[in-house]
Structures are given as C-alpha cells and as structure tokens.
Amino acid sequence: MPLPPLTPYARLRWDVASRLVARALPAEGARVLEVGCGQGAVGVRLAQRHRYTGVELDGASLAAARGRAAAAGVDATLVHGPLDSIDASGFDLVCAFEVVEHIEDDAAALAEWAARLRPGGLLLVSTPAWPSRFGAMDDAVGHFRRYEPVRLAALLAGAGLGDVGTRLYGMPLGYALEAVRNRIASRRLDVREDAVADRTARSGRLFQPSTTVQGAVIAAGTWPFRLVQRAFPQHGTGLIGWGTAPR
Template sequence: MPHPPLTPMARLRWDLVRRLLPAERSRVLEVGCGQGAVGVRLAERHVYTGVELDEASVGVARERMSQAGLSGRLIHGPVEDLADDEQFDLLCAFEVLEHIEDDTGALKSWLSRVQPGGKVLFSVPAWQSRFGPMDEAVGHFRRYSPDELTTVLHDAGVTDVRTQLYGMPLGYALEAVRNQIARRKAGIREDTVEDRTAKSGRLFQPSDLVGPVVMVGTWPFQQIQRAFPRTGTGLVAWGRVPA
C-alpha cells in the first residue's frame, strides 16, 4: 500500500530525515506525530510509538497505521502518559519545539525517555527573521538559527549536536504562499496559541490523489537542496543522549 501523502515541505524534510535514521531496528518515540504520515514510514522499520495532543489527528493516524497493516502504537495525550519506565532508542519531534514556550523544559522532560547513548532527531522552522503571518497563525513562539537550536539542545543535555538546513529553493516559494494565505485569514484566526497549535497539523494536508504529484514534483528540489546544506527555510538537528 502507498505511504500516506506528505506536504511539499514535509517531503523535502523527509529526504533529509530518512538518511539520519538508525539502520538497525530501534524503539522510536515521535512526539507530536500529527496525522501519522511520517509515523507510518517509521513503523515500517522500527518499533514505533507516537504521541499527539490533537484528537482528530490521532484518529487519522490510527486509521492510516491500520490500513498499512502496521503495529505502531499511537497515544492521544502528552509524553507523560507513557509508562514511567518506558525507554526509547530514538526520540523524534518534527515541527514541534517551535510550538512550546518553554522549549528547553520540554526537551529535558522528553530526554528522560531516551536510554543512555540513545539518539534524538528534530526539525524546526529556520531563522527568526523569517517569522511571519503563517508562524503566527499556527501557534509558533519562535523560529531557530542553527546556533540557537544547538544551544537549546545542549542546555537540555544533548551532546554531539549537528544541524543542517533544507528547503532551498522551493521552501522560500512555499513560505511566501502560506504567508499570503495567512494574511487573508487573519481576521478569523482562533484566539489562543493552543487552538492554533491544535489545527496546525491538519493544515495543507494533501489528498491521496495529490500525494504522488507532490512526490514527483518535489523530487528535483530534493536533489537541489542537498547541494545547499547551509541554506533553507527549515532546519534539522540531531544528537545523542550521554551514555
């Protein structure tokens, strides 16, 4: 069965993320798994657990996991709903940290779930100077430079941190379009950051019919962005929890 469709930006991000995943079968925790498009891909090769605060998104993720015939576990709730002694080899959070006011505090809590010597893998929007209407509309507190994200991860206890930008050049065009849409809808925006965050994972999701078009259309841009690892609108970081 085909994978669940990814948005154009998520497709660009996955091109980088998939090459950073462990080669061996691992216990993987994804914080903020959304509608499960990435979760299904992770569950194909790993023992997967996803947690998500938005109930509607969890429902979609569970249906997708079932349709794929995979045994990935999906939990509607925070990381704290996991068993106290549950540990993972890899912690992932894609486009989540920017939604949390106390990002360092959240990271410290999540890292307690990673076994000593385990790995972490994150993505966030890049460059505070690019903070715009869409960031506001979906409940972002901030964007990050590579140095800023490295500092946050170090402060939380992550070592051997490395970063790479992605999204050159398509990410710039996608961001401009989304900011224009957000400007037009600013008058009907939800009041709270929590409301905006809850809906963020449901925005701009492609249909199953559009998914293959996105995959083909973004393929050349995946190749281009590999040549510009220090340029882009998105940022991926990875590191290790000390043994």
C-alpha cells in the same frame, strides 16, 4: 500498500530526516518515540521498520493517524494526550517534527524528550528556521518563535546531549512554499483571536494531502528540489537538529 502522502514541505524535510534515522538505526526493530505525530504520515514510515510509539494532543489528527496505520498494516502504538500519557523510556530514537516552536518553554521540552532516550539514543527535531522570517503563517499556527542553528544547537546541548548537529533544508523550494503560506494566512486575520493551543492543534491539519494521487504528484514534483537541497546544507527555511544521550 501505498504510504500516506506527505506535504511538499514534509517531503523536503523527510529527505533529510530519513537519512539521519537510517544512519542512527541501521537495524530493524529499534524503539522509536514521536512527539506530536500529527496525522501519522511520518509515523507509518517509521513503524514499517521499528517499534513505534506516537503521542499527539489533537484528537482529530490522531484519529487520522490510527486510520493510516491500520490501512498500511503497521503495528503502531498511538496515544492521545501529552508525553506524560506514557511512562515508557529507553527509546533508541525520540523525534519531534515541527513541534518545539509551539512550546513556550522549549528548553524544558527538549530536556523532557532527551530524558526518554536510552544511553547513546538519538534526539531528532525539526523546526522553522530564522527568527527574521517569522510571518503570518507562524502566527496563525501558534508558533512562539523560529530558530537560528546556533540557538537550536545550544538548546540541544543544554538538554545534556552530545554530538550535537544542525542542518538547514528547503533551498530553494521552501522559500516559495513559505511565501504562499504566508499569503494565505495574511488573509485570515481572525485566526489570531484563537488561543495558541487551538492554533497549534489546527497546524497539523493544514495543507494535508489526502489521496495517493496527490502524494504521487507531490513526490514527483519535489524530487528535483530534494536533490538540490542536498547541495545547500547551510541554506533553507527549515532546520533539523540532533544530539545523542550520554552513555
């Protein structure tokens, strides 16, 4: 069964994140928690090899995630609500892709996520990079901020994690994708009138491909850029950070 399609930006991000996940979880059957699983494109990929739980605040996105998991034939626990909707802990991996920038108290969120890890477990997050690049799309989808690598690393360390690392991605395609998104968002000034929570809920539904053909075109079109970005880990518009829970 074909996997759910990823957006061009998500393709670039998953090229980096998937290799970090594979290195941290070499064997199948690890316990994985995704905070803010959206429409489940990444969740289905994780659930193929691991025991996966995803939580999502937006009901429409979670319904799409459940449909995708069923279509892919994977066993996934998908929960509608905040993280405290589940009481499980001791996860081998906790991940949150494009979530922390939506949360006003980011330090508290990272500490909460880190607390769900087993000793030695990995927290993996992604977020838009560089405060100077905050633009119309950031505002439209309810971002509180963007991050410099040193700031994200300090927050991960402050959450009690060790072996902290960061890596940028998206060189060079991310710059073009970001410019297009900002251009589109700048034409919709009315969205600023919505509450931040509503803008955040909308963010996971924007620009989402829905068909296998679209996914195949995006995969092929981003392939050379995924190779290029590997040579530029200190450049890009997106940022990935990680750290491990103390043993």
